[in-house]
Amino acid sequence: MRFAFIFILAALFAVPTFAFDANSSCVKCHGDKETLTKLGYPQMYLDPAEVDKEVNMGGAACEACHLGNPASMDREEAHKGMPRPFYAAVGPKYKYQAVGREITNFESIQPKGKDRTKLLNAKPADPKKAEEMGIKNLVQLNYHDHDPKTMAYSPEIAMKTCGQCHENEVKDYNKAGMGLNKTQRGFKTWSADKPGPQNCGPWFGDNYEELKGECARGEGFTKAMSAGLDRGCNKCHASCNDCHYEGHKASKARHTFTKKPETLTCYGGGRGTICHAGPMDRRRGAGYMRQEFAFPVNELHDDVHFAKGVQCTDCHESKNHSYGHIGSADARKSCQKCHTEVYDAAQKSEHGNVDCSSCHVKAVGAYQFTFWGPGKSEGMPNLYTKYKEYYGTRDLPTIVKQPATGLWIPLKPYPMGTMNINKKPKSVGKLMLRDIQKTTVKGNTAIGQPESFEVERKADEVNDMYIITGLYGGYKTNDKMLAWIQMDKMSHSIGEARDCASCHSSHEQKATSWYTFDIPGVVKKPFNGSYTMTAGKKGIRFENMTNTEILTAEGVDSEDFAPFLKNPEAWNVKGIDFEMKFDDKKYAAGFGQYQNLYAELHNRISSEKDKVKLEQLKKIKAVLPHNVAYAAEMLKNLK
Known part of the structure; x- marks a missing residue:
């Protein structure tokens, strides 16, 4: 009996071990360090026991994830049908197209350096051979559940691999917005009233004829250009491995996975400023991580939650492998989890219809202009090259009432145009709100997507807005420019709140943008500039546009990337009410009460000896800016 009891305890507390298949050709070859070294590929050695330990999936066989034929010892037969990681390459013969890992001599996928935007960057092992192949640079690593032709996430590969063990999860993701790029697919053309033109451009993958039809140069916009832009777009849209494989972490067997994606994974996992690093830090300028992901770097503070170790998925919870719209009510209500008293007080106040981020996001960065015009994209000439490198700062977001929800939210209005x-x-x-009216879009059946599916995003599910200002001519070769004001929601970089006067000193809102533009091959040297934005009762206007000398590179015209030089007033709009709505006298009285209560709290906190009361006083001080009346009542009731 005693021995049986000891055996049961040992079974309960033993470290789990997974029995890899020693007869598998995968294990026989990749587990044979000596032979691989003789063949010149020591980097391909994998300790099978360490692989099992890192994968931690109950001894899943190699072929479950990698396919192939584990019964064959023939190299070609064993690897037949295997999807493999690949790099996106650019150069004379590669236009953001796939090249196998042979180009790096199968360099291990291990993080290098400290810059988290490029931990997994790689270079050709033989630069001369790469040059002969027509490759100049390797831009980005893609894992094997991406399609090498389109760069897109492949539902078919995912179902064959991840789906062997996680069938329901893969099926859910393959129907989700992220899995099918539903939102981006809703943008079919530049000129559609809904959902309007947008910073990332239309969905180039399936709408070539429509895009060519609205292009002033017609046949000048080719299928190859459209396909190249499509590949460039697909780099940001996540696969199973993009979220769950931890390639950005050093490990012995390069096979670590996580069930819950961490923040760096959401930011591209060391493979570039892609995924959410793109729209959050590079475009909106109110990113979560910032630091080396910020544009510009070293000027903008981190989000306080990131500094405290809060992960993206702590606030943005997945339901059936779908996050819905990340600006949803569920995401906003996540503030209540940790800031219950403050959140509840704010909801009961006169600022109950003001989003938390309206006060707690201040200076923002990234794009201050963006224009699409002739240039070079994905390594080749293109009529629609995105000139986004107007990187700089805006001193304050603009608070605008969301028409469908009535919630006041912070936006960054800035000029945009497509030539x-x-x-x-x-x-x-x-x-206009960027809602997507129910529409049917094409799928790519070649990679496992349905032939077609519906896309819809309701008005109360979006926060981004825009104003189309019209078509503008007068350009030498680029008639005409479709101009609009991009109005992206600022959601992160949460920190110390802006002061009350920033909203209540005037019914108009003013902000200043500063930027530096620098693209080698477009300009000979960087140029700097700034402008002011004013939004009020009579509309919105962009004024005082100024910049240093622009010296274009040979063969480049400034109107391709800086059309504001010709039409600086193209983004001034009348007839839209952006006035900050408040009663001046009521505000003055309320602010006076706030100041008096703050002074009393300051005095009592500095002299309080009782630790319990001290914590209560600090809580009241935190509540005070969010609800003066409630804070006064709390202070009155404090014994």
Whole structure:
């Protein structure tokens, strides 16, 4: 009996071990360090026991994830049908197209350096051979559940691999917005009134004929250009491995996985400023991680939650492998989890319809202009090259009322335009939400997507807005420019709140943008500039546009990337009410009460000896800016 009891205890507390298949050709070859070294590929050695330990999936066989034929010892037969990681390459013969890991001599996928934007960057092992192949640079690593032709996540590969053990999860993801790129697919053309033109451009993958039809140069916009832009877009849209494989972490067997993605994974996992690093830090400028991901670096503070170790998925919870819209009510209510008293007080106050981020996001960075015009994209000439490198700072977001929800939210309005558009949208000069009316879009059956599916995003599910200002001519070779005001929601970089006067000293809102533009091959040297934005009762305007000398590179015209030089007033709009709505006298009285209570709290906190009361006083001080009346009542009731 005693021995049986000891045996049971040993079974309960033993470290789990997984029995890899020693007869598998995968194990026989990749587990034979001596032979691999003789063949010149020591980097391909994998300790099978360490692989099992890192994968931690109950002894899943190699072929479950990698396919192939584990019964064959023939190299070609054993690897037949295996999807493999690959790099996106650019150069004379590669236009952001796939090249196998042979180009790096199968360099191990291990992080290098400290810059988290490029931990997994690689270079050709033989630069001369790469040059002969027509490759100049390796831009980005893609894991094996991406399609090498389109760079897109492949539902088919995922189902064959991840789906062997996680069938329901893969099926859910393959129907989700991220899995099918649903939101981006809703943007079919530049000139559609809904959901309007946007910073990332339309969905180039399936809409070539429509895009060519609205292009002023017609045949000048080719299928190859459209396909190249499509590949460039797909780099940001996540696969199973992008989220769950931890390639950015050093490990013995390069096989570590996580069930719950961490923040760096959401930011591209060391493979570039892609995934959420793109729209959050590079575009909106109110990113979560910032630091080396910020544009510009070293000027903008981190989000306080990131500094405290809060992960993205702590606030953005997945339901059936879908996060819904990340600006949803569920995400906003996550503030209540940790800041219950403050959140509840704010909801009961006169600022109950003001989003937390409206006060707690201040200076923002990234794009201050963006223009699409002739240039080079994905390594080749393109009529629609995105000139986004107007990186700089905006001193304050603009608070705007979301028309569908009535919630006041912080936006960054900035000028945008696309050159060579011949079709004028109907809704010019109107404040528009980026809702997507129910529409049917094409799928790519070649990679396992359905033939078609519906896309819809309701008005109360979005926070981004835009104003189309019209078509503008007068350019030498680029008639005409479709101009609009991009109005992206600022959600992160949460920190110390802006002061009350930043909203209540005037019914108009003013902000200043500063930027530096620098693209080698487009300009000979960087140029700097700034402008002011004013939003009020009569509309919105961008004024005082100034910049240093622009010296273009040979063969480049400034109107391709800086059309504001010709039409600086193209983004001034009248007839939209952006006035900050408040009663001046009521605000003055309330602010006076706030100041008096703050002084009393300051005095009592500095002299309080009782630790319990001291904590209560600090809590009241935190509540005070969010609800003066409630804080006064709390202070009155404090014994």
